[in-house]
Amino acid sequence: MPADNLKCRECGEVYPLEAKYVCERCFGPLEVGYDFSEMTDVGAVRRRIQAGPQNIWRYADFLPLEGGPPGPSNKLASRAGLPAGCTPLVKAERLAEALGLGEVWVKNDAANPTHSFKDRVVSVATARAKELGFEVLACASTGNLANAVAGQAAALGMESYVFIPSDLEEQKILATGVYGTNVVAVRGNYDDVNRLCTELSGERESWAFVNVNMRPYYAEGSKTLAYEIAEELGWTTPDRVIAPIASGSLFTKIAKGFEEWLDLGLIEGSLPVMNGAQATGCSPVAQAYEAGHDVCRPVKPDTIAKSLAIGNPADGPYAVELARRSGGAIDAVTDDEIREGIRLLAETTGIFTETAGGVTTATLAKLAQRGDIGPDERVVVVITGEGLKTLDAVRGTFETHTIDPSFDAFEAEFATAGAR
Amino acid sequence: MAVTVKLPTQLRAAAGGASSVQVEGTTVAEVLDAVYVAHPELKDRLSDDDGQLRRFVNVYVGGEDIRFGDGLATSVADGAEVQVLPAVAGG
Numbered sequence: 396m397p398a399d400n401l402k403c404r405e406c407g408e409v410y411p412l413e414a415k416y417v418c419e420r421c422f423g424p425l426e427v428g429y430d431f432s433e434m435t436d437v438g439a440v441r442r443r444i445q446a447g448p449q450n451i452w453r454y455a456d457f458l459p460l461e462g463g464p465p466g467p468s469n470k471l472a473s474r475a476g477l478p479a480g481c482t483p484l485v486k487a488e489r490l491a492e493a494l495g496l497g498e499v500w501v502k503n504d505a506a507n508p509t510h511s512f513k514d515r516v517v518s519v520a521t522a523r524a525k526e527l528g529f530e531v532l533a534c535a536s537t538g539n540l541a542n543a544v545a546g547q548a549a550a551l552g553m554e555s556y557v558f559i560p561s562d563l564e565e566q567k568i569l570a571t572g573v574y575g576t577n578v579v580a581v582r583g584n585y586d587d588v589n590r591l592c593t594e595l596s597g598e599r600e601s602w603a604f605v606n607v608n609m610r611p612y613y614a615e616g617s618k619t620l621a622y623e624i625a626e627e628l629g630w631t632t633p634d635r636v637i638a639p640i641a642s643g644s645l646f647t648k649i650a651k652g653f654e655e656w657l658d659l660g661l662i663e664g665s666l667p668v669m670n671g672a673q674a675t676g677c678s679p680v681a682q683a684y685e686a687g688h689d690v691c692r693p694v695k696p697d698t699i700a701k702s703l704a705i706g707n708p709a710d711g712p713y714a715v716e717l718a719r720r721s722g723g724a725i726d727a728v729t730d731d732e733i734r735e736g737i738r739l740l741a742e743t744t745g746i747f748t749e750t751a752g753g754v755t756t757a758t759l760a761k762l763a764q765r766g767d768i769g770p771d772e773r774v775v776v777v778i779t780g781e782g783l784k785t786l787d788a789v790r791g792t793f794e795t796h797t798i799d800p801s802f803d804a805f806e807a808e809f810a811t812a813g814a815r
Numbered sequence: 816m817a818v819t820v821k822l823p824t825q826l827r828a829a830a831g832g833a834s835s836v837q838v839e840g841t842t843v844a845e846v847l848d849a850v851y852v853a854h855p856e857l858k859d860r861l862s863d864d865d866g867q868l869r870r871f872v873n874v875y876v877g878g879e880d881i882r883f884g885d886g887l888a889t890s891v892a893d894g895a896e897v898q899v900l901p902a903v904a905g906g
Contacts, residue, residue, distance in 0.1 A: 405871065417825050417901040422860065422871040424903035535905050589905035590875065594898070597824035607904040642906020690870050693882050707880065709903045712870065 397434065398459035401611055404713070409524050412459060414436065416525055416610040424709065425460045425611045429655070430707070434798040437660050444622075446643050447496040449773055450512065451515055451619040457655060458619075459532035465522045476521070477550040480619050482506040484627040484775070489743040490756075494763040498773045500633065502624055502744055509546040509570070511539035511702075511749075511780035512645065515606055516616035517547045531602045537585050537641065537702045538567030539749075539780050540701045545576035556602070556758050557586050564701060566784045569574030584696055586707045587640035610644075617645045621652025624775055625662045632657070632664030635768065638777040639751045640671040640680050640725065641703040641709030643777070650717050667775075671725035672758035674698035674750075678727035680711045682753035684703065685725075687788040691715070699788055702780060707808055724767070728757040734788055736760065740778070747782030811814055818846050818891050821898045822857075827857040843874060844887040846897055861899065871902040 401410040405423025416425055434440055440456065442759025447453025452464035466473050483503050491499040517540070521532060533556040534544045541557040548555035557571055572578050581588045589807035596607040605613045606654040625632055632653055640646045650669055655663045673681045679691040691711035696704035708714070718725045728736070731748055736757030741747050748756070759776050762768050782789070798804040816843065817837040830836065832893055836853055841845035849860040861872050867887075874881045875898040881889040891897060 401900055405869075417871075417903055419828075419883070420860065422825070422869055422901050422903075424871065512871055576895070585905070586880070587878070590873075590898075590900060593900045593904040594821075596904070600824075604904075606906060610904065644906045695883075705906060707873070707905075708900070709906050 396459070396461055396463070397429045397431050397456060398427050399429045399430045402428040412461070414524070414529070414608045415453065416608055418667045421666065425613050427611050429457070431655070431659055435658060441657070444626065448473070448474060448478065451480035451518060451616065452478065453481075454619050454622045456620065457652075460519075460522050460616055460689030461526055461733065475551075475617045476518065477508045477547050478513065479507045479518045479616075480623060482623070483592045484624060485744060485746070487744045487776075490740065493739065493743050494760055495768045496763055496768055496772070496774065499594060499748060499759070500624075500628075500714055500773070500775045501740070501744055502620065502775055502777045504620065504777065504779050505746070505752070505781035506746060509542040510784065511541075511543065511619070512620065512777075512779045513539045513543035514547070514612045515545040515619050516540075519616035520603070520605035520609040521547050521553075521615035524605070524609055525551070527603070529601065531556070531604035533592070533595075533602045533604045534558065534606055535585070535589045535604070536569075537704055538563050538587070538784065539702050540606065541571040541576075541578070542567065542784075545574035545578075546569045549574040558592050560585050560701075564785055564787065566680075566786060571785065580782060585705055586693070586696075589705075589707070608798040614644045614648050617648035618655070620645070620777065621649045623657065625653065625656060628773075630662045632662060633667050633775040634772040635668040635670060635723070636777065637670040637672060637755055637762070637774065639703055639755050639779055640673050640708070640714055641705045641751075642708045643671075643714030645777075646671050647710050647713045647717050649777070650721065653656060668723050669721040670758060670762060671714055671718055671723070672755045673725065674700040674703055674733060674754050675727040675729045676700070677704045677706055680708055680714050681725045681727040683711060684715050689715060698733075698750075699785070700733055700754050701785075702749060702751045703754060711773055724762075726758050726761055728754055728761060732757040732761070734792060737782065737788055738792065746778060748778045749782050749785040750788050751771040751780050752778040752782070818847070818894070819896050820846060820850055821896060823900050825901060826857060826860060826899065829860060830854040838858050840891060842887065843876065843889045843897065846891050847865060847874075847887070873900045873902045875900070
């Protein structure tokens with residue numbers, strides 16, 4: 396496989412591809428390094444991708460697995476476990492029109508097995524965990540990851556433990572417990588959960604914490620969003636990508652995916668302008684961007700966008716650096732703007748997103764109003780999760796017509812409502 | 816009475832295998848300096864050339880991130896627990 400080491404992003408120290416996430420010299424994050432020098436026949440690589448399965452394993456050459464994709468080895472076409480990816484990229488003409496923009500596409504990652512982009516990262520982390528001999532999966536989650544880990548563990552017959560803040564949305568807790576996992580609700584916020592899991596991962600070395608000791612592999616899964624967008628757009632890059640930021644991992648790995656393929660000559664174009672989206676009630680990365688800092692001061696989250704409520708973002712510095720380098724920005728939107736964003740997306744595209752997608756859509760609207768987006772730009776908005784998981788965000792935002800079961804009652808109601 | 820400093824697994828080899836150390840100190844800076852005296856190898860791992868914490872090191876006093884307090888000047892009560900952890904987890 397082209398993946399050949401783990402490399403520290405801070406000091407460059409190199410390690411073998413083990414369950415390790417922190418540089419022992421400087422505590423910097425480890426990232427998977429690849430050697431693509433033998434990948435010279437671009438046409439052959441494209442054909443191999445196109446002949447692959449309709450899930451992320453079509454990009455196995457670019458993912459850190461020793462044995463290629465998991466499952467039956469014939470034709471590299473794996474459908475084992477709970478395959479993620481190959482979600483729709485929808486041309487959102489009515490959304491573009493509503494905002495006065497030229498071309499907007501929605502990458503709808505709610506269309507994954509457990510209804511968020513987390514199925515991508517968990518698929519990769521789990522496949523690597525199995526290669527390394529782990530039998531127990533675990534995670535620190537704001538909800539979507541809990542769903543994904545519990546679902547993936549169930550599909551593969553692994554034991555699992557998911558750690559969540561105890562005040563999480565009920566829908567996300569129910570959609571986790573149903574898979575038969577061990578749900579551990581921690582009295583505290585996500586950053587407390589994460590601190591506990593960081594400590595636990597040191598003490599439970601036989602557990603694969605997907606976003607702690609398996610984090611370098613996990614994070615690579617997000618690159619597949621970029622690969623799919625580029626492939627769906629005919630092997631080109633969009634001009635601009637708007638994606639949510641919690642830890643900053645998704646945001647930075649989308650860019651890594653585009654850059655890998657640009658370097659190899661697999662796609663036309665250039666690195667898209669990268670716009671990050673946060674909720675005002677938890678915006679440490681947007682604040683660092685605004686202040687011109689390269690470190691993020693942690694915050695205590697207070698927002699309805701609980702899936703983005705990470706007050707102490709691990710990849711915050713890299714997200715800030717990427718936004719600057721790509722000519723983008725990192726914006727924050729209020730809870731009311733998030734609710735409006737959810738409605739705007741739903742009413743113009745038929746896609747019902749959770750609060751994180753409301754953050755992203757509201758940020759698109761903000762950039763459009765500010766005049767930051769050119770009339771000829773091709774913009775992709777990344778919708779990371781499903782609206783049914785955060786129903787409170789839309790409760791009470793519309794009127795239901797309650798009538799008696801008679802024609803007259805219907806006529807009376809809609810005559811007064813002035814409907815056609 | 817002393818302060819207990821919990822070390823993550825990544826640092827234990829540099830601390831003779833210890834998972835925690837007992838030191839004296841009234842601020843995080845004093846506590847860490849005392850840790851460095853006991854285990855000199857740890858200093859370079861945790862702090863940069865200016866004596867500040869490296870940017871991927873998190874320190875907690877009684878479970879609270881010191882960046883919500885006064886950073887290295889955060890006071891540490893007698894008997895408190897100081898925890899050092901890598902910052903790159905989660906998300």
